[in-house]
Amino acid sequence: xxxxxxxxxxxxxxxxxxxxxxxxxxxxxxxxxxxxxxxxxxxxxxxxxxxxxxxxxxxxxxxxxxxxxxxxxxxxxxxxxxxxxxxxxxxxxxxxxxxxxxxxxxxxxxxxxxxxxxxxxxxxxxxxxxxxxxxxxxxxxxxxxxxxxxxxxxxxxxxxxxxxxxxxxxxxxxxxxxxxxxxxxxxxxxxxxxxxxxxxxxxxxxxxxxxxxxxxxxxxxxxxxxxxxxxxxxxxxxxxxxxxxxxxxxxxxxxxxxxxxxxxxxxxxxxxxxxxxxxxxxxxxxxxxxxxxxxxxxxxxxxxxxxxxxxxxxxxxxxxxxxxxxxxxxxxxxxxxxxxxxxxxxxx
Amino acid sequence: xxxxxxxxxxxxxxxxxxxxxxxxxxxxxxxxxxxxxxxxxxxxxxxxxxxxxxxxxxxxxxxxxxxxxxxxxxxxxxxxxxxxxxxxxxxxxxxxxxxxxxxxxxxxxxxxxxxxxxxxxxxxxxxxxxxxxxxxxxxxxxxxxxxxxxxxxxxxxxxxxxxxxxxxxxxxxxxxxxxxxxxxxxxxxxxxxxxxxxxxxxxxxxxxxxxxxxxxxxxxxxxxxxxxxxxxxxxxxxxxxxxxxxxxxxxxxxxxxxxxxxxxxxxxxxxxxxxxxxxxxxxxxxxxxxxxxxxxxxxxxxxxxxxxxxxxxxxxxxxxxxxxxxxxxxxxxxxxxxxxxxxxxxxx
Numbered sequence: 001x002x003x004x005x006x007x008x009x010x011x012x013x014x015x016x017x018x019x020x021x022x023x024x025x026x027x028x029x030x031x032x033x034x035x036x037x038x039x040x041x042x043x044x045x046x047x048x049x050x051x052x053x054x055x056x057x058x059x060x061x062x063x064x065x066x067x068x069x070x071x072x073x074x075x076x077x078x079x080x081x082x083x084x085x086x087x088x089x090x091x092x093x094x095x096x097x098x099x100x101x102x103x104x105x106x107x108x109x110x111x112x113x114x115x116x117x118x119x120x121x122x123x124x125x126x127x128x129x130x131x132x133x134x135x136x137x138x139x140x141x142x143x144x145x146x147x148x149x150x151x152x153x154x155x156x157x158x159x160x161x162x163x164x165x166x167x168x169x170x171x172x173x174x175x176x177x178x179x180x181x182x183x184x185x186x187x188x189x190x191x192x193x194x195x196x197x198x199x200x201x202x203x204x205x206x207x208x209x210x211x212x213x214x215x216x217x218x219x220x221x222x223x224x225x226x227x228x229x230x231x232x233x234x235x236x237x238x239x240x241x242x243x244x245x246x247x248x249x250x251x252x253x254x255x256x257x258x259x260x261x262x263x264x265x266x267x268x269x270x271x272x273x274x275x276x277x278x279x280x281x282x283x284x285x286x287x288x289x290x291x292x293x294x295x296x297x298x299x300x301x302x303x304x305x306x307x308x309x310x311x312x313x314x315x316x317x318x319x320x321x322x323x324x325x326x327x328x329x330x331x332x333x334x335x336x337x338x339x340x341x342x343x344x345x346x347x348x
Numbered sequence: 349x350x351x352x353x354x355x356x357x358x359x360x361x362x363x364x365x366x367x368x369x370x371x372x373x374x375x376x377x378x379x380x381x382x383x384x385x386x387x388x389x390x391x392x393x394x395x396x397x398x399x400x401x402x403x404x405x406x407x408x409x410x411x412x413x414x415x416x417x418x419x420x421x422x423x424x425x426x427x428x429x430x431x432x433x434x435x436x437x438x439x440x441x442x443x444x445x446x447x448x449x450x451x452x453x454x455x456x457x458x459x460x461x462x463x464x465x466x467x468x469x470x471x472x473x474x475x476x477x478x479x480x481x482x483x484x485x486x487x488x489x490x491x492x493x494x495x496x497x498x499x500x501x502x503x504x505x506x507x508x509x510x511x512x513x514x515x516x517x518x519x520x521x522x523x524x525x526x527x528x529x530x531x532x533x534x535x536x537x538x539x540x541x542x543x544x545x546x547x548x549x550x551x552x553x554x555x556x557x558x559x560x561x562x563x564x565x566x567x568x569x570x571x572x573x574x575x576x577x578x579x580x581x582x583x584x585x586x587x588x589x590x591x592x593x594x595x596x597x598x599x600x601x602x603x604x605x606x607x608x609x610x611x612x613x614x615x616x617x618x619x620x621x622x623x624x625x626x627x628x629x630x631x632x633x634x635x636x637x638x639x640x641x642x643x644x645x646x647x648x649x650x651x652x653x654x655x656x657x658x659x660x661x662x663x664x665x666x667x668x669x670x671x672x673x674x675x676x677x678x679x680x681x682x683x684x685x686x687x688x689x690x691x692x693x694x695x696x
Contacts, residue, residue: 088436127475199451
């Protein structure tokens with residue numbers, strides 16, 4: 001079987017297993033609708049550190065150690081790590097995974113990074129480049145506001161279209177089918193496989209409002225979802241859920257409109273991690289959650305258990321990223337988007 | 349044959365071909381020792397743009413288009429792109445490759461990114477995930493000084509241990525062995541294969557001087573080179589050259605010392621792209637060149653032709669990165685390093 005499908009997708013000949021996941025999140029996330037599902041939460045969002053950046057690093061490290069522990073694995077047994085975050089020069093990841101001493105690939109795909117990491121981890125596992133791969137991403141409200149917007153101390157007003165960056169880190173272990181058969185240790189999840197990926201293109205509709213990221217990312221989400229349908233000859237009915245990362249309430253509306261123009265209607269199948277993780281009314285988070293950690297912790301804590309139990313049989317996980325920096329938007333550049341699609345299937 | 353070798357390396361069962369490369373560089377690079385070898389150079393370093401960031405993006409786009417053109421390829425035929433740069437949120441890459449509309453993976457490995465991109469491109473090609481992959485990285489003196497140090501207008505003094513960021517972008521096409529046999533079009537290079545990779549770990553000796561990156565990166569270079577020797581059961585004599593990215597004159601001395609402690613002596617086989625690209629005395633570049641573009645353009649213009657001609661039969665290409673940001677060093681964090689090893693072989 002040729003693994004290459006259409007212009008952008010792969011269907012793995014021997015689909016690797018997603019054998020473990022861990023989620024570490026902040027205090028606001030803990031108070032949200034899925035707050036009770038996270039493995040670890042922290043009251044002061046500093047996770048024992050002195051700075052937001054170090055706090056984010058600590059979350060990543062904790063998530064990795066926890067994901068390995070849940071699968072009874074020593075970190076030394078992990079072949080390669082694929083990780084990233086939102087900060088300049090990916091410093092939360094560099095500082096976070098340093099202590100783990102796993103050979104690593106640093107990634108940047110804005111809030112789509114969890115999709116990028118899972119794509120590369122599953123591609124590497126399926127190719128036989130090692131037994132078990134680790135994918136990890138994180139974001140932190142404090143470090144992200146400092147990186148992209150205003151220091152928290154300014155207490156500036158936020159437009160209603162803005163997102164609330166999730167303080168959280170999700171880590172995932174992806175094991176090759178061969179290693180899955182051989183390994184005697186009980187995995188944490190034993191029914192979930194990554195059967196395919198759709199690698200996203202940069203999609204730019206020319207929007208320049210960095211405080212309306214949902215609108216900036218919706219075209220990329222549409223592009224990747226439609227490409228997935230075309231490449232794999234599927235439709236919305238072939239998925240139990242189509243799960244975007246952090247389009248929020250505004251981006252979701254745009255996605256529904258754009259995808260309807262392409263002849264599909266995903267309204268009944270759609271879920272957005274950014275809208276799932278916070279209670280918009282009660283938590284004053286405006287359009288919804290965002291950040292590399294948003295999709296990652298929602299996948300780890302809420303989505304994967306539903307696949308493991310067999311409640312959902314097949315989902316398309318599509319984290320979306322807004323590609324910008326303070327320099328690019330100060331220089332008047334537009335904010336293009338990118339989204340990667342991960343097909344997760346359950347044999348439960 | 350098992351492709352997995354030792355703790356960190358891979359040797360491909362069907363080694364992909366590096367079929368084309370292109371280099372685009374700035375004015376200072378054009379005046380350097382290998383200046384005549386670059387495909388395109390530009391007098392004002394702006395490459396037709398208004399900002400340094402956009403200039404860097406234009407270099408990347410130009411390098412990609414040129415690499416494809418040299419191999420008689422339409423960009424549409426390229427399966428996946430692996431790219432990165434030094435700027436916050438990888439914006440030079442996002443803006444640079446957007447117009448190419450190739451599904452892409454954004455990477456961050458500081459100045460090691462060309463190694464990371466070539467590793468993932470060759471891993472994906474060797475796994476049969478598509479016919480031809482594109483790896484691209486860039487750096488720009490103007491955008492890097494602004495990102496990491498001082499605005500150019502300050503005309504600040506630079507310590508003698510500092511590096512001069514190379515203005516340049518290198519792009520590489522990696523083709524699977526299967527596609528290489530099938531494809532009728534004459535490749536630009538027809539004798540070079542990527543036979544293996546050694547994925548690097550983050551190595552931190554606790555150095556905090558961001559103006560002495562050679563010292564910060566040397567331990568990582570040592571770690572990856574020694575790991576490559578051990579994983580593949582090789583020694584210095586098995587390579588015609590061991591080529592680091594941008595250790596510069598200070599980092600090189602440290603590398604030689606560290607590697608001697610491990611029982612190897614690479615002095616006679618070593619070459620550093622940062623020391624090759626500039627004339628230290630004449631061009632006042634202190635420790636040497638640096639940046640994602642440094643190793644990339646030196647590989648594309650100087651190293652690959654020697655492999656294509658058969659002058660060199662096997663080289664280990666080891667771009668090194670210093671993992672830091674203005675935030676991390678202002679907060680007192682150390683500057684760890686990372687290095688990825690790429691084994692290039694010639695059948696000429």
